[in-house]
Amino acid sequence: MQAASLVQDSADPCYQVVFLSDALSVLQALENDKLPQLAKALQLVRQTRRVVLQWVPAHCGIPGNERADELAKEGAVEDQPENSVSFSEQNTIIKALMRPRTNRDDYHTMSREQQVNLIRLRTGHNRLNAHMNRKFKLAPSPTCACGQEDQTTEHILQRCPLLDEERKEVWPSPIPLQTKLYGSRQELEKTTTFITSAGLIV
Missing domain, CATH: 3.30.70 (Alpha-Beta Plaits)
Structure with missing residues (x-):
């Protein structure tokens, strides 16, 4: 439907x-x-x-x-990973992807590695502890190394204290999660730069 x-x-x-x-x-x-x-x-x-x-x-x-x-x-049939993307936002994203390629070149002109990292961050199906522990039992715990909460996309991009320095270098002032994941090419490249500088494998 x-x-x-x-x-x-x-x-x-x-x-x-x-x-x-x-x-x-x-x-x-x-x-x-x-x-x-x-x-x-x-x-x-x-x-x-x-x-x-x-x-x-x-x-x-x-x-x-x-x-x-x-x-x-x-x-x-399992619990789905938590994320901040509402049902209406998902519809908006899907409709945006259906538009002619000329209207969505920002994402598609990025490197394959950048695209893969962004998709993994957006969907929550990635190699962060929360997903690897709950889905595959390949991480001993869903908790981040900081010990404060589960290692999810939102945690590493927004709150992890271990990544404060790298985060402030890329984003000197607070930026909404949705902008980091679905913003302009400039914003998306900041996100992939942060992942690289933080040494994260997603």
């Missing part, structure tokens, strides 16, 4: 939209009129576009991807 809403809000004049899903049960339920709200959302899209629903087997036959699919399913 979220994908249908995003298409409705998009200014892209495309005639045909293909929705790909690995959830065969959802497609079957649609066929049997068991998901009226989703059917209504798709019907709104059909008013202006041709809609195709396509089932895609989940990483079928690719060992590495099958393992990734297993981990994704495990993660879906």
